[in-house]
Amino acid sequence: MKLNVAATFLLYSFYARMASGQQPGYLEQEGNPTITLKECTLSGGCSSKQAKLTLDANWRWVHSTSGYENCYTGNAWNSAYCSDPNQCAQNCALEGVSKEKYESTYGVQQIEDGVKLKFVTDHQHGTNVGSRLYVLDDNDNYKLFYLKNREFSFEVDVSELQCGMNGAMYFSEMSVNGGKGLSNNNAGAKYGTGYCDAQCPHDIKFISGEANIIDWSPNPNDFSGNMGAGKYGSCCAEMDIWEANSMATAYTPHPCDINGQLKCEGIACGDNSKGERYEGVCDKDGCDINPYRMGNPDFYGRGPQFAIDTLKPMTVVTQFLTADGTDDGDLSEIRRFYVQDGVIIDSPSSTILGADNTDSITDDFCDAKKILFQDTNDHKEKGGLKSMGESLDRGHVMIFSLWDDVEVNMLWLDSKYPLDKLETEPGVKRGDCPGGISSTPEYLRDAFHNGYVTFKNAAVGEIGSTLFTPPPTPTPPTPPPTSAPGACGCGPRDGMNQPECIGQGEERCNQMMTYENKCKWTDCGTQPPTKTPTVRPTTKSP
Secondary structure (H helix, E strand, O other), X not given: OOOOOOOOOOOOOOOOXXXXXXXXXXXXXXXXXXXXXXXXXXXXXXXXXXXXXXXXXXXXXEEEOOOOOEOEEOOEEOOOOOOOHHXXXXXXXXXXXXXXXXXXXXXEEEEOOEEEEEOEEEEOOEEEEOEEEEEEEEOOEEOEEOOOOEEEEEEEEXXXXXXXXXXXXXXXXXXXXXXXXXXXXXXXXXXXXXXXXXXXXXOOOEEOOEEOOOOOEEOOOOOOOOOEEOOOEEEOOEEEXXXXXXXXXXXXXXXXXXXXXXXXXXXXXXXXXXXXXXXXXXXXXXXXXXXXXXXXOXXXXXXXXXXXXXXXXXXXXXXXEEOOOOOOOOEEEEEEEEEEOOEEEEOOOOOOOHHHOOOOEOHHHHXXXXXXXXXXXXXXXXXXXXXXXXXXXXXXXXXXXXXXXOOOOOHHHHOEOOOOOOOOOOOOEOOXXXXXXXXXXXXXXXXXXXXXXXXXXXEEEEOOOOOOOOOOOOOOOOOOOOOOXXXXXXXXXXXXXXXXXXXXXXXXXXXXXXXXXXXXXXXOOOOXXXXXXXXOOOOOXX
8 A cells, every 4th residue: 555665554543542452342332433335247237235445454543442442542552451462352342433433533424325534633632633444344344346357446535635645545355354353353354454455554453353562662753752663564465546635546455475464574574675676475566656756747636737637526437358358368568547527538658668558556666666766676576466376365455545755755646756866767756745844744734624525426347237228128249249349339449369259239338439449440331440549559458
C-alpha cells in the first residue's frame, strides 16, 4: 500500500482508551457499517448484497480482560498487563465498536451503498485520524477475493483529499480468519486482526497472537505521540488498486516470495533503516502506474481541464488479464479505465518509454520503467506478475483506508520523490503538490480537518461484466458460429487467435472489444473493420 516509503505506518486514534489486543471484548456490541458488493457475470449481470465492514484492530480500544484499564496508552505498553508477548495477548481484550461509535469516534459514516471515511474526528475522549476497514464474509471471517481473469470496480469521491492525504482501496493476502487460533488470538477477523502488507510494517501491535512489545519504541516522527514499532513485522503480498488524493493516483502490484502472512524479523523484513529494503521477502517498491509520473500531467486533477476531474465522483475499473484468457493462466497484464459522467475514459499510454510505451502494467513495462528510472527491479526479483497472480489465486482481503504520512508526507504519491534527486530526472516528479509544510500531517490535520473520501458499490466479476447490463432477451448470434476469421460480423482481431469471438452478436462483440481487448465487428456487406471503441495496446492480452 505504501510505495517507496521508509515504513508502513498506521494512523491510530488518539482515543484515551486506544490500544490493540487479542481477546474478544465484552462491553460493546459490534455495529458494522456496510458497503454494497456486487458479484457479476456476463450472462446474468450483477447480484448485490450488503457486505459488513470491520475496523482494523489497531484503531480499537483494548483493555484488561478484568476491567477497564488500558493495555496501551499513547505510545507505551502497560507493564502491569504486558510484561511479555504472550502474557499481554492473554490479558488484553480487543473491544467491539458500536454503530454509533463507528461514526462519532472513528469517523466512519454509513452512506447509501457505502461509507464515508473522515480524515479527523473529534470526540469526547480526544481525536481520531483516519481509519482502515476490511470486508467480512460472515461474523468470523473476511471475504476472500480471487481477482485473476476478473475485473474489479468501485465508485470513489476524492474531491476533499488534499496533497499529502491518501484514500486507499487495496487487497492483501491476509488470513481468512484474521489469524484466529494462532497463539493467543481469540478475537480474529470480527475484530479486525491479522493485518499484513508488502511493507512488512513493524507498528502492528499484535502479530500472530502475540504482542509486538519486544524492542518497542515510539516513532520520533509522530508529533501526536501515539505511534511506535516493535521487533517484528507483518509481511504479505499486496495489490494496490487505488492510492489517491485529488492531485495524483497510482495502482501497484507488490509480489512477495512467501505464501500468506509472515511474522518477519531481521533481514526478511527488508527494513529501510538497516539498508535491507531489497533483501526482504516482499517487493516494497512494486511496479506502479501513476499517469503523471509516466508522462501525462494533464490526465488526472482538480477541474474540467483534466481528463479525470477529481472534483467529481468516478468509477474505477481494474482488469486482471491472464496469458491464455483462463482462470488457470498466468497473470500477464493489469489494465485500468474509468467511468465519469457516463463516459468511459481509458488510461493514457505512457509517453516516456519510447518503443516500450503502453497503458497497462506488464512485466515488459515494469522492466522498461525500472531501467529508465534507475530503480532496483525487485518486482522482477520477487517473480513479477506471475508471482502476483499466484498470490491472487490464494485469495485476498479487500481493504479501504484513509491516512496521512508521518515519514515522507506522501511525496512518493503526489510530489517530488526521492528528495536527493532532481525533479527533472525520469520518475521523480509524481504530481504537482509542492511538498514541504503543506503536506505534513500536523498541517493537514489542522487545515483540512474536514477532509474525507467515499467508497461505494464495489463489484467483482468476469472481464467486462461489472458495468454491463445484459439485455432482457439474448441477441441471436450473427453470423453463425461457423463464420471464419475475416468474415462479416464478429471475429478475432487481426493476427489474433480468438475463436471465442466468432458468432457473437453485435452488442456482445462490442462489449468484448471494449472491456476484454479482443474481437472486431465487421458490418456485413462492407469491407473496413469497425475500430475498437477504446484504444488498447497490443501487449500480452489474451
